[in-house]
Amino acid sequence: MTIIQTLKYTLRTFLVLKKERVDPWWARLLVGSVLGLSVAMALMGLSVFLMGSDAQGWMASSLRTNLLLGLCAACTMMFMLRGFELLLPGAKLDALSARPDWRAAAVVSVLLIAGMAVGVRLGYVLLGYPYSLNLWNKLSGVPLVQLKFLIFALFIVAANWIWWLLRAKENALAQQAAESQLRMLQAQIEPHFLFNTLANVQSLIAIDAPRAQLMLESFTDYLRASLGQMRASDSTLDVELETAHNYLQLMQIRMGDRLRFSIDVSEQARKAVLPPLLLQPLVENAVHHGLEPKLEGGTVRLFADVKDGQLNIRIDDDGLGLHHSRRPARLGSGVALANIRARLHTRYGAQASLELAALEEGTRSSLTLPYSGSQAFKQDSAETAVKAGYGQALIGKSR
Known part of the structure; x- marks a missing residue:
């Protein structure tokens, strides 16, 4: 596959739980980083909207901070997902991924939120380490930070749920196509079987x-x-x-x-x-x-x-x-x-x-x-x- 095809495949299967992955680690890291940075920028935009006139100076001073937090959250979420894939037995993982109901989406959402929480805390540790500051204790109680964390979690759940619904619809359409193909094949075979059987009945009637x-x-x-x-x-x-x-x-x-x-x-x-x-x-x-x-x-x-x-x-x-x-x-x-x-x-x-x-x-x-x-x-x-x-x-x- 080309690089573009590889990235498209990785994006399409990013939240699918698999024991063995064919997409390379760099593709998953790149896709995860882009998604994490996109969410971080979206949250910064929300903060600008909430802060009003004080936003311009804050935007310039906190850009690197928010991008680092977004990258840390993306990496820990990927590690959380991959760790779950490696720890769970292959048969159970395949059974969970193949379920047509909401359970796989719920498990992935929990893993992503847990990874996000670990990643954000890790980001604050990295930011405060050069200054010997515990930024997590200082900022975790700030209402704006808590609001952003809640919105981040809701965004993850909503995005994962929408992705799962789209994947379920895609699988349903693929199954319908396979069923239609089988029915078409059966319709091609049936007339021959029908004619041969009726010919046998006709020949047996007299004898x-x-x-x-x-x-x-x-x-x-x-x-x-x-x-x-x-x-x-x-x-x-x-x-x-x-x-x-x-x-x-x-x-x-x-x-x-x-x-x-x-x-x-x-x-x-x-x-x-x-x-x-x-x-x-x-x-x-x-x-x-x-x-x-x-x-x-x-x-x-x-x-x-x-x-x-x-x-x-x-x-x-x-x-x-x-x-x-x-x-x-x-x-x-x-x-x-x-x-x-x-x-x-x-x-x-x-x-x-x-x-x-x-x-x-x-x-x-x-x-x-x-x-x-x-x-x-x-x-x-x-x-x-x-x-x-x-x-x-x-x-x-x-x-």
Whole structure:
């Protein structure tokens, strides 16, 4: 990055709590110093307004004093923030920074006010040291000094709060863009899946009417669940699993004995609230890229549990594997995975991840994100459908 880009990035992330920082120390020092001096000059202007006709002489005599106090306050505030970042464990720091509520802003405000108080006192010590004077004791009780300190503190809180609101709005817009991209991707994929399924139903009507009826019922359940998720801003793992179950049952009718699946998910994990349509693309990848091109087919296994406040989801298949020569490289392959990663980063930051790993036979997709349960989340009318069938291969029912 150029110097200008570096300074812009530092200014944009100045109040974001991070364990590892990519911006250099000199950029943070420069940005912090400019902000501190700007506040000091603003407070001097306020003092001029309050003092009236006596302000001109005071302005000239106290300029260096106020600039020194501003620099000291800026430096100690930066040290306070960085010390907090280094002392707090990385996982807790990331969790605090990623919270969508006011808590991160409140913590930063407290740190900034504490740093300002230490910095102003340090500035008075430095000013009085050459003259062996304790300026803090002499001036801290002056009403004008107290007023300036209070205004400085209120300014910090207001500026930090406004900055946090702008950042929250920016994150919300980024999340909406990622959601829109996913919906557009889903809209491009759905017609192909729709036409292929209807063609299968049509071909089965003449030779196996009961199986065609089961396939059409499964397809209806799948569409009802997936279309509802496309319109929602949040979902639960239980709803995501139902969509995956309907899809796998539908594909099982098409592939017959070549596809088997199981779902093993704890009750606590089922209540997890998460963005919609995170699970479905991974299940589709397991079937289309791993099992469908494999002559003998295979098994998809879904696992999910909650551990140490994290929701862990794993999708295993014993298909062709990540780098098999017969694995299809369809146009647009990988877009869904990149989209999921972008949505996770926008919503959870470094707390969430999506990893793909090669197994001895097949592929593993692992999703990790912060657990947030909701007893009050309302599911659609498909809530109770086929829960008893979770974890069972439905080959017998598909015929």
